[in-house]
Amino acid sequence: MYNTEIRGPLITGDKTLHQITEDICQPIDKKPRYWWYAVLFFCIVSLVYGAWALRITIGEGIGSWGLNNSVSWGWSIINFVWWIGIGHAGTAFSIFLLILEQKWRTSINRAAELMTVVAVICAVHFPILHIGRIWNGFYILPYPNDRGPLWLNFNSPLFWDVIAILTYLTASSLFWYVGMIPDLASIRDRTTSKIKKAIYGFFSLGWVGSSKDWFRFEKLGWVIGGLTAALVVSVHSIVALDFATSVLPGWHTTIFPPYFVVGAILSGFAMVLTLMIIIRKVYKFNDYITDSHLNAICKILVFISLIMGIAYSTEIFVAWYSDNEYEMFTFFHNRVTGDYNKAFWVMLISNAILPQLFWFKKIRKKLTIVFIISICINIGMWFERYVIVITSLTKDFFPSSWTDYKPTSVEIGLFAGTFGFFILCLLLFFKYLPMIAMHEVKGVLKYKLDK
Numbered sequence: 023m024y025n026t027e028i029r030g031p032l033i034t035g036d037k038t039l040h041q042i043t044e045d046i047c048q049p050i051d052k053k054p055r056y057w058w059y060a061v062l063f064f065c066i067v068s069l070v071y072g073a074w075a076l077r078i079t080i081g082e083g084i085g086s087w088g089l090n091n092s093v094s095w096g097w098s099i100i101n102f103v104w105w106i107g108i109g110h111a112g113t114a115f116s117i118f119l120l121i122l123e124q125k126w127r128t129s130i131n132r133a134a135e136l137m138t139v140v141a142v143i144c145a146v147h148f149p150i151l152h153i154g155r156i157w158n159g160f161y162i163l164p165y166p167n168d169r170g171p172l173w174l175n176f177n178s179p180l181f182w183d184v185i186a187i188l189t190y191l192t193a194s195s196l197f198w199y200v201g202m203i204p205d206l207a208s209i210r211d212r213t214t215s216k217i218k219k220a221i222y223g224f225f226s227l228g229w230v231g232s233s234k235d236w237f238r239f240e241k242l243g244w245v246i247g248g249l250t251a252a253l254v255v256s257v258h259s260i261v262a263l264d265f266a267t268s269v270l271p272g273w274h275t276t277i278f279p280p281y282f283v284v285g286a287i288l289s290g291f292a293m294v295l296t297l298m299i300i301i302r303k304v305y306k307f308n309d310y311i312t313d314s315h316l317n318a319i320c321k322i323l324v325f326i327s328l329i330m331g332i333a334y335s336t337e338i339f340v341a342w343y344s345d346n347e348y349e350m351f352t353f354f355h356n357r358v359t360g361d362y363n364k365a366f367w368v369m370l371i372s373n374a375i376l377p378q379l380f381w382f383k384k385i386r387k388k389l390t391i392v393f394i395i396s397i398c399i400n401i402g403m404w405f406e407r408y409v410i411v412i413t414s415l416t417k418d419f420f421p422s423s424w425t426d427y428k429p430t431s432v433e434i435g436l437f438a439g440t441f442g443f444f445i446l447c448l449l450l451f452f453k454y455l456p457m458i459a460m461h462e463v464k465g466v467l468k469y470k471l472d473k
Contacts (some may be wrong), residue, residue: 072439372402
């Protein structure tokens with residue numbers, strides 16, 4: 023249980039229940055500031071760039087990408103795995119900490135859950151585009167058909183990718199929406215606009231705050247959370263099997279499923295930390311997103327980073343101990359040294375070394391340094407996927423087929439488009455929905471008063 027006397031208060035400023043509602047609803051009631059419109063313009067530019075890249079991809083095919091006979095997977099798969107990792111933030115953060123009854127999650131879980139939904143949407147379109155003919159995407163869905171012997175390969179991890187990700191998106195969206203129902207009802211009751219009252223009233227599903235409503239709400243949250251918790255492990259494990267079931271050097275390893283899951287949680291928590299620092303600074307939510315919240319996330323990142331360091335060391339040790347010349351070449355002559363050594367060292371330093379600075383309390387108190395490290399972790403996690411995919415494909419078993427890979431402007435545009443969509447969804451969320459769970463924060467305040 024969270025001990026406020028040792029770890030610090032979760033809510034500062036001696037807030038009342040009414041003050042919590044007023045403070046959290048303030049961004050919804052007021053007009054956006056100039057920075058909001060500036061970021062909105064950036065999002066629109068990114069989306070236009072992404073729409074252009076999408077048109078080129080659909081019109082000309084994936085030949086407009088930098089792929090070749092050796093590197094059949096490029097930025098699309100790298101970005102797919104990276105976004106799926108970011109998408110583990112909300113589920114891992116909210117559900118695991120909910121099950122463990124960690125009260126400090128209350129100010130952070132709402133934004134983290136939104137990140138999950140949006141990041142999974144960003145990730146889904148990459149494998150669909152990678153099909154080449156996206157209008158044939160329905161072939162990967164298991165529905166009754168008259169195609170005769172042509173059917174899905176149920177033994178393929180690619181098929182289970184589709185099932186797991188769609189299930190994950192559905193469950194995460196439901197978990198995020200259900201958690202907002204009491205807060206939507208609060209906005210419905212306090213707004214004077216008839217249009218807003220009708221919209222928020224529709225989505226609050228007739229919530230009246232009775233004891234029956236709260237009982238069913240809490241039970242439903244636990245049920246959805248329990249069912250979705252398994253997806254945190256299964257989704258990225260299945261993604262890892264896309265690589266591990268191959269025979270390519272650097273991929274054919276049993277460590278990949280837990281390695282990918284832990285890496286996804288690391289990148290997800292780092293993105294949560296980045297977002298929380300921005301919300302705290304821009305909206306002046308210092309009383310709700312306190313140093314205690316950020317300190318707790320930093321400590322978790324230290325632990326997960328240690329696991330990632332062990333995973334990197336295990337990979338290198340197994341490659342050396344196996345004395346397999348192909349594995350030795352991939353790890354020691356194409357990653358640690360060689361053409362892709364810069365990407366490897368950026369990955370190692372960002373994910374396994376920099377987070378260890380959080381051992382020091384003075385570092386954890388300096389938000390600028392914490393913010394920079396959180397950004398570096400997400401950059402490092404992107405390079406981790408880059409190293410895994412590119413180093414094994416560019417130089418495989420046959421030197422005659424070795425080739426280089428460079429992304430084209432089309433691939434970069436698709437990635438930029440997902441960034442624009444991601445930030446746009448966050449902007450709209452900040453403006454029209456409560457970014458902090460009011461009812462859960464009030465529960466923490468009640469817990470504080472009882473203590």
